[in-house]
Amino acid sequence: SAVISQKPSRDICQRGTSLTIQCQVDSQVTMMFWYRQQPGQSLTLIATANQGSEATYESGFVIDKFPISRPNLTFSTLTVSNMSPEDSSIYLCSDGDSNYGYTFGSGTRLTVV
Amino acid sequence: KNEVEQSPQNLTAQEGEFITINCSYSVGISALHWLQQHPGGGIVSLFMLSSGKKKHGRLIATINIQEKHSSLHITASHPRDSAVYICAVGSGNTPLVFGKGTRLSVIA
Numbered sequence: 001s002a003v004i005s006q007k008p009s010r011d012i013c014q015r016g017t018s019l020t021i022q023c024q025v026d027s028q029v030t031m032m033f034w035y036r037q038q039p040g041q042s043l044t045l046i047a048t049a050n051q052g053s054e055a056t057y058e059s060g061f062v063i064d065k066f067p068i069s070r071p072n073l074t075f076s077t078l079t080v081s082n083m084s085p086e087d088s089s090i091y092l093c094s095d096g097d098s099n100y101g102y103t104f105g106s107g108t109r110l111t112v113v
Numbered sequence: 114k115n116e117v118e119q120s121p122q123n124l125t126a127q128e129g130e131f132i133t134i135n136c137s138y139s140v141g142i143s144a145l146h147w148l149q150q151h152p153g154g155g156i157v158s159l160f161m162l163s164s165g166k167k168k169h170g171r172l173i174a175t176i177n178i179q180e181k182h183s184s185l186h187i188t189a190s191h192p193r194d195s196a197v198y199i200c201a202v203g204s205g206n207t208p209l210v211f212g213k214g215t216r217l218s219v220i221a
Contacts, residue, residue: 009153033208037154042199042211058208090154101161102146102209107154 002027002095006105013083013112020079021108023093028073034066037090046091049076083112115140119200119212126219132187134215136200139181147174147185148199150214156199159185190219 003026013019023032034046047055047068055068070076080087088111096102116139126132136145147159160167160174162183167174171190176183187194200212 006155042213043201043209044211045208048208092154092156094156101144102158104148104156104158107156109154 002029002103004093004095004103004105006093006108008108009106010109011111013110015084015112017083018079018081019083019110020077021091021093022077023075023105025074025095025103029095030073031095032070032076033094033096034068034076034078035092035094037092039089043092046078080110083110085112088112115142115202115204115210117200117202117210117212119198119215121215122213123216124218126190126217128191128219128221130190130219132190132194132217132219134185134198134200134217136183136185136212137181138200138202138210141178141181141204142202143204144202145176145183146201146203146209147183148201150197150199152196159198187217192219192221195219 005024007022032049035043036046037043045058046061047057049055049068049070051070051073065081067079091108093105094102118137120135144161144163146161149157149159162176171188173186195218197214197216199214201209203209
């Protein structure tokens with residue numbers, strides 16, 4: 001299975017600023033996913049990112065707030081824009097599909113102050 | 114949309130105990146996943162199941178498709194098993210739906 005390197009592992013950011021999270025996969029994967037896990041909550045899918053096309057966002061998430069790039073089949077970034085304390089969460093990426101399994105990144109723990 | 118329920122939410126066990134975590138879901142699926150999340154937030158995939166039973170070391174996962182239910186068992190539990198265990202279900206190309214997780218603490 002693939003190995004995903006995610007960075008940064010954690011960050012503390014000022015409100016109003018932006019943070020870009022990177023995920024690098026050691027093999028080519030078709031679909032990548034970005035999730036948010038708010039404190040005490042389950043993971044929620046933010047968007048699905050396919051190479052060469054715009055990301056597909058889930059209800060409640062918009063491109064202006066969470067722009068995603070997928071320049072090739074091994075790399076993706078998620079930016080959390082104009083941050084507020086409510087954005088403090090763990091953000092994770094993964095590849096995979098339901099028939100073959102998923103590999104997850106190590107997570108980014110974001111605190112907005 | 115699939116609803117995924119896990120029980121218990123929190124579990125404290127003594128080292129060596131046999132542990133069971135349960136997961137039920139509301140809509141038919143193609144696969145169920147058991148995931149382990151450590152305090153730093155990273156997630157490791159433990160099992161992917163579509164039927165029957167799988168075993169890896171001290172971990173055993175079972176699924177009953179008809180009853181829409183799965184269990185994760187840990188034999189001879191150890192403090193290093195302390196983590197959050199998450200059940201997730203999916204079907205084809207639809208995104209995974211996650212349970213809220215079971216927080217396990219194993220005390221030496």
